[in-house]
Amino acid sequence: MSETGGLERITPEVVEIDSRVFDLDLRSVWRYRELIYFLVWRVLKVRYKQSVLGAAYAIIQPVFAVAVFTIVFGRFAKIPSDNVAYAPFVFAAVVPWNYFAEALRGCSSGLVDDSDLVRKVYFPRLVIPLAMVMAPVVDFALSFLVLLGLLLLYGIAPGWPVLLVPLFMFQAMLLALSVGLWLGPINVRFRDIKHTLPFLIQIWMYASPVIFPVSIVPERWRFLYSLNPMVGVIEGFRWAVLGKASPDFRAMGLSALLVLLVLLAGLFYFRKMEQSFADII
Amino acid sequence: MSTPAAIQVEGLGKQYRLGTRAHDTFRDLLADRFESIVRRRGSRQPAKEAFWALRDVSFEIAAGHNVGFIGLNGAGKSTLLKLLARITKPTTGRARIAGRVGALLEVGTGFHAELTGRENTFLYGAILGMSKQEVRRKFEAIVDFAGIKDFIDTPVKRYSSGMYVRLAFSVASHLEPEILLLDEVLSVGDLPFQAKCIAFVKRLQQSNATILFVSHNMFSIKTMCKRVIYLNKGEIRYDGPTDGGIALYEGDCRLSTLPWTERRPDEWTVRVTEIAVTDESGRPKSVFDHGERMRVRLEYEVRQQLEALNFIVAFVRSDGVACCNYSTETDGVSIDPVADHGVIELVTPPLSLVSELYTIHVLVRKKGFQEALSAQIGATFHVRHELFDTHFGVFHERAEWSVGGPEAVVRAR
Numbered sequence: 001m002s003e004t005g006g007l008e009r010i011t012p013e014v015v016e017i018d019s020r021v022f023d024l025d026l027r028s029v030w031r032y033r034e035l036i037y038f039l040v041w042r043v044l045k046v047r048y049k050q051s052v053l054g055a056a057y058a059i060i061q062p063v064f065a066v067a068v069f070t071i072v073f074g075r076f077a078k079i080p081s082d083n084v085a086y087a088p089f090v091f092a093a094v095v096p097w098n099y100f101a102e103a104l105r106g107c108s109s110g111l112v113d114d115s116d117l118v119r120k121v122y123f124p125r126l127v128i129p130l131a132m133v134m135a136p137v138v139d140f141a142l143s144f145l146v147l148l149g150l151l152l153l154y155g156i157a158p159g160w161p162v163l164l165v166p167l168f169m170f171q172a173m174l175l176a177l178s179v180g181l182w183l184g185p186i187n188v189r190f191r192d193i194k195h196t197l198p199f200l201i202q203i204w205m206y207a208s209p210v211i212f213p214v215s216i217v218p219e220r221w222r223f224l225y226s227l228n229p230m231v232g233v234i235e236g237f238r239w240a241v242l243g244k245a246s247p248d249f250r251a252m253g254l255s256a257l258l259v260l261l262v263l264l265a266g267l268f269y270f271r272k273m274e275q276s277f278a279d280i281i
Numbered sequence: 282m283s284t285p286a287a288i289q290v291e292g293l294g295k296q297y298r299l300g301t302r303a304h305d306t307f308r309d310l311l312a313d314r315f316e317s318i319v320r321r322r323g324s325r326q327p328a329k330e331a332f333w334a335l336r337d338v339s340f341e342i343a344a345g346h347n348v349g350f351i352g353l354n355g356a357g358k359s360t361l362l363k364l365l366a367r368i369t370k371p372t373t374g375r376a377r378i379a380g381r382v383g384a385l386l387e388v389g390t391g392f393h394a395e396l397t398g399r400e401n402t403f404l405y406g407a408i409l410g411m412s413k414q415e416v417r418r419k420f421e422a423i424v425d426f427a428g429i430k431d432f433i434d435t436p437v438k439r440y441s442s443g444m445y446v447r448l449a450f451s452v453a454s455h456l457e458p459e460i461l462l463l464d465e466v467l468s469v470g471d472l473p474f475q476a477k478c479i480a481f482v483k484r485l486q487q488s489n490a491t492i493l494f495v496s497h498n499m500f501s502i503k504t505m506c507k508r509v510i511y512l513n514k515g516e517i518r519y520d521g522p523t524d525g526g527i528a529l530y531e532g533d534c535r536l537s538t539l540p541w542t543e544r545r546p547d548e549w550t551v552r553v554t555e556i557a558v559t560d561e562s563g564r565p566k567s568v569f570d571h572g573e574r575m576r577v578r579l580e581y582e583v584r585q586q587l588e589a590l591n592f593i594v595a596f597v598r599s600d601g602v603a604c605c606n607y608s609t610e611t612d613g614v615s616i617d618p619v620a621d622h623g624v625i626e627l628v629t630p631p632l633s634l635v636s637e638l639y640t641i642h643v644l645v646r647k648k649g650f651q652e653a654l655s656a657q658i659g660a661t662f663h664v665r666h667e668l669f670d671t672h673f674g675v676f677h678e679r680a681e682w683s684v685g686g687p688e689a690v691v692r693a694r
Binding site: 014016017018020032035046049116117279 | 376
């Protein structure tokens with residue numbers, strides 16, 4: 001052929017199909033990295049095309065949530081906020097939380113939402129959850145800018161730890177992926193996940209220090225509590241932007257280790273299940 | 282050394298468990314498990330039925346060869362392509378594919394309605410495995426081939442279905458694979474576009490690509506492939522020169538049950554045992570001239586006492602278009618079988634169908650087009666006319682014209 005294009009790059013020269021062989025094959029995911037890019041791009045394009053306010057939702061949604069939290073939990077319920085004004089205190093948690101919730105939602109339902117593709121086209125299925133945890137990064141960045149604006153308004157100047165913000169986001173990404181790699185395939189088989197996920201996310205939010213500080217958790221339970229991986233993410237985030245008490249890095253390291261284990265197992269589970277997606281989706 | 286094999290398939294099989302899809306929610310599964318525990322001591326529940334969509338299929342295709350895959354719906358053709366395209370994993374066996382694979386099992390899956398033609402071109406390209414640079418480089422050619430230049434920045438939800446398919450196929454056809462898996466996609470779009478598609482496949486052939494082509498259209502199979510593999514109930518029934526395979530397939534189709542019914546011929550209340558296609562005087566014939574009349578003779582058996590049967594003979598074109606049907610009921614003939622078998626004959630009006638290949642479907646229903654008592658496929662026949670083909674529509678009839686105005690002259694032929 002005169003002109004051989006990307007296919008040469010993407011499909012290996014020899015494809016072996018064998019009923020007995022299993023391998024994790026992360027190389028094929030790497031070969032399809034451009035598809036990840038296009039799937040992320042599609043999520044963003046479609047969202048901004050279908051709605052009048054488009055990108056503004058990335059800002060409006062957290063702002064309203066923070067306003068409501070501030071009035072209800074800050075003013076009425078008088079939940080303490082570690083000597084920081086309640087609005088920036090809760091906003092600093094809503095930003096990573098919203099990212100995590102959106103990534104987990106997309107990761108768990110992405111396969112089913114794209115069932116046509118799964119049924120009719122070959123590509124490494126891992127591409128879908130990967131794209132789904134990357135797409136909300138854009139919203140995260142936008143709402144993070146709003147957070148910086150709010151901090152300015154309250155006269156709070158973040159110190160050097162603010163540079164670690166991407167690290168905490170990355171941790172939230174791995175966490176969403178590790179859970180999503182399990183929920184996604186289960187969702188293919190049992191559509192129950194669709195109904196379960198919203199309240200799972202809601203309960204998880206109240207189990208995480210979004211509207212309250214970790215300091216109200218009794219001391220002796222604190223370590224156990226910190227094993228919820230989102231505790232470390234949120235506390236780390238607050239520490240990075242508000243410059244308050246640093247998170248329990250020991251517990252954070254332990255929960256990160258847990259996340260990595262779940263993630264690794266999730267990768268194998270996903271690859272194993274992936275082979276029957278097209279048959280049962 | 283002979284030509285190296287592009288595809289080697291050894292003992293490939295795919296088993297589906299019927300009912301796997303039944304548990305769409307976790308609750309169903311629990312309910313089912315519970316039921317099976319409760320029932321354990323009583324009547325044993327029949328094991329979940331496993332069925333082989335494809336069984337122990339082996340073949341080899343040399344690089345640069347085209348092979349057509351034929352068989353009734355459910356014979357395993359699409360399953361085979363899905364396995365080779367790596368969409369799903371085989372239950373048994375293995376396959377080795379040497380070369381870049383392009384699979385077109387359905388055109389346009391992955392298009393997003395809200396996105397424009399341009400955006401979808403890039404997205405679909407990426408889905409099919411093309412790089413961004415590649416799509417960018419071929420963009421002009423893709424839009425040109427699809428013939429939708431003016432609409433490239435319009436969301437595809439505003440496209441006609443023809444435009445949609447043309448753009449999708451155009452992207453796909455610029456894949457330039459070494460091995461192409463094609464499932465029935467050439468039968469989309471209008472005729473000029475189909476001609477383009479055939480030209481595209483021809484060009485691929487010249488570049489020594491290997492093409493696996495699934496179709497129900499025996500015409501396309503004949504023009505494209507020298508070799509066919511005929512699958513029947515998941516197994517290879519024939520592998521060899523095209524003419525022999527098609528003859529065998531058409532022979533098997535004769536009097537077999539229509540695929541949508543999911544019943545075996547011997548399960549029907551009425552069984553058509555013979556469908557004979559002849560000319561008016563009763564001589565067997567399979568090629569008819571446009572305007573000729575056809576005699577169809579049906580022999581049937583009935584399994585229980587029935588009355589007021591409605592026999593329907595339908596002509597279905599090779600691309601699946603149901604062109605016409607004749608029914609005893611609409612023509613005011615009442616069939617009340619007294620014996621357990623009988624014969625019924627139909628003489629068609631002069632055939633006005635255009636030049637093509639047709640299959641005869643025979644249905645027997647209860648009065649008022651109620652419940653089907655039989656649904657079988659009969660013989661195939663060709664209609665011949667030097668001018669009238671599908672460009673002229675489904676059928677062609679002579680009309681009467683009147684021409685007004687002083688200078689008009691009507692010459693009788």
